[in-house]
Amino acid sequence: MPINNSHLYGLDEQHLVDYLGHQLEANTAVAFASLQQAALADEIDLQICSGFRNFDRQMLIWNAKATGKRAVLDNNSKPLNIEKLTSKELIDAILIWSAIPGLSRHHWGTDIDVFDGNMINKQNLQLVSEEYALGGPCFKLSQWLDGNAQKYGFYRPFQLGLSGVSPEAWHLSYFPIAEAYLRDFDINAVSDILKSSTVKLREPILAQIDKLTAEYVYRVAPIPKS
Incomplete structure (x- = not known):
């Protein structure tokens, strides 16, 4: 069956534009450019570590962790x-830091991981x-984002006690678009995608897909x- 809103699950890149070598949703790119300039004025080099990731890229990360080829962190x-x-325990452990393919906000192009390029380079960054x-x-950057990110439409979706995902001070979401994407997310569509994929732990994931999506x-x- 055809998949509606395939851009929500990392299967479509037509909504994206290139921004300094990263793919972002078009409105997100414009807003981030303004946020970046504002940070620069305060001597912070706001840089993107990771933007859009498609389904296959997320699956590589997930499968590497599920098979022990990449470390799973507590x-x-x-x-x-x-x-x-x-x-089940392995799924829960991977989900502390990595999303199930199809369920990642990085598929949307509205969500990015950021760092201060004046203080650390991308190669040394561990997130x-x-x-x-x-x-x-990146403490100065984090403090600066607390007071300035919302002015440009960004916020942190993963916060202590407020999200299923562990707190990620580096993860920003452009909420004017991401909020609409979240409303359009379809658990039946993502289930169909996973059923035809080679995602590791697929069956135990599908057995609890309602719970995992909710969390x-x-x-x-x-x-x-505002």
Whole structure:
């Protein structure tokens, strides 16, 4: 059956434009350019580490973790021994930091991971909480985003106690578009996509797809009020 809104699941790139080597949703790119210039005026080099990721790219990340080819980290960013985990436990562990293919906000082009290029380069960046906390290279950026991101339509969807995904100080979402995309997300469509995919742990994922979608797609921090 044809898939509606395939751009929501990383299968369509027609809504994207190139912005300095990263693919972003068109409105998101315009807004981010303004946010970036504002940061520069305050001597912060706001750079994108990761923007749009298609379904296949997300599947590579997921499958590498599910098969032990890539480290699976706990809430404290420490490696786990996945050999001792059941399928359900392994899914839960991977989901601490990585989305199931088809369920990632990075498919939308509205969500980006950012860092301060004045303080750390992309090669050394690990995207762990310590880098954005007091004493970390991106602490100044994180504090600046607290006071300025919303002015340009951005916010952090993954916040402590407000989201299924662990807090990610580096993850920004352009909420004027992302909010509409979230409303259009269709669990039946993504289930059909997963059924015909080669995603590892596919069957145990599908067995609890309602719960996983509720926790890791729909449960995010509320859109900030102006």
